Amino acid sequence: MLHIRVNAPAAMTDAVIEVFEADDAVTGLSVLRGASIKPPGDLILADVAREAANDVISRLRDLGVHRDGTIEVDDVRTWLSRSGFDAEVRTPGSSADAVVWADVTQRSYEETELNWTYLSFMTLATVIASIAIIQDSQILMIGAMVLGPEFGAIAALGVALVRRRFVLLGLAVRTLLIGFGVAIVVTFVLALLGRGLGWITIEDVIGPRPGTGFIYTPDKWSFIVAVVAAMAGVLALTSSKAGGLTGVFISVTTLPAAGNIALGAVFGVGEAIWGSMLQLVVNLVGMAVAGWATLAFQQAVWSRMSIRRAKALHRPYRML
Structure with a gap:
């Protein structure tokens, strides 16, 4: 209600x-x-x-x-x-499944606002991810994924396309580009300082990393996970049941890839840089496409519900 x-x-x-x-x-x-x-x-x-x-x-x-x-x-x-x-x-329909587009659209604008808080969370999460790579710690990696705020802007891409809010599309793209750019640059500077102090060595970047090596080795499963996670995330955002978002945050390798880009750049390790960039792009594209497809399907379903309701009412109204 x-x-x-x-x-x-x-x-x-x-x-x-x-x-x-x-x-x-x-x-x-x-x-x-x-x-x-x-x-x-x-x-x-x-x-x-x-x-x-x-x-x-x-x-x-x-x-x-x-x-x-x-x-x-x-x-x-x-x-x-x-x-x-x-x-x-x-x-007609279920309350838990209903998508209130006014609410979804407003939340999308809020999630794409480029502000100090957003950049701070992006940067802190990327720094934690880089430390997780150095320590080869999956626990720290999960913490970085949960802390990252990027999913809201990624979901906003789909909302913008489905609802034809092209201003929102521009805001979401800008927020993602600047957010990842600032996070990588700050992490690069800190990693450069850590290298100078002897806290970080090239072995931390190119050495065996059984717990976090997946970050710079994308494959078909990277895309599949991104697609499934984005579908789950959009459903959590649009329905009255939002309990699945945490699972989405710890499923997709976006900020860890950004952290590895910064570490690779500090030591000039091309394999780490390009592999991580590919991982980042694969995940962002997969999530954006899956989010758009899920929202488009939801809009089609609820448009049909609106038509059914219109037929049941005494007075016809123009639907969404």
Whole structure:
């Protein structure tokens, strides 16, 4: 169940109420006249079955509510309502499977914001990954993978293509390029310092590394894992069940490859540099393509759900 809060000018209130009242998936409708100060107008509250959120939000956008007022959507974690239960039962689809595109798109913009926090996490994760390579430690490698923030921007590539948000596509590409670039450069400088102090030797880079050697030796399984992990990650991001994200983070070799690029550059080891770059590209391409395909499939499925719902309603509405 989702809670939708609308602040709208008084002239729009009746039209907003009509949108809510016309949909069988809406329950718990309330109106507070004159409660909104910015914009001057009314406050409308409604509970909506998650499966129907896209249709309702689309109709509110058609009214221009998002331009002259605000539309807020919140998850209702716990609720007790017979009418709400009936609304979910008669709405096609499953709540756990439903994709709320407004939420997914907004989160994508947030995940692609290039800021100090993002660059810090990227850099720290890459540094930890380089230490994991030096120590040949799988535990440190997993820690670096979990710490890395890059998956949000990778998933945003698919969202941008499916939803045709080309500004978002540009932001995601820029964030990934700058993020990996800064992380590799900082790690390179630190590794150069470690070499000067004698803490890191060339044997740490070219010597036997049974625990972390996979980083610079990509193969078909690298691509397959990237594809499967991205599908799982997108499902976790778009559904109401997000427990699978940690598994995605520790499955794909992106930041460890970036760390190995920096170490290889310090000692001029071409095999480590090019092998790691190929591993990085294979993983990024596999994740981006799989994310796009998963989101495209979800959009196709939920578009059909919207058509089914439209046929069941008394009034036809333009779907997403």
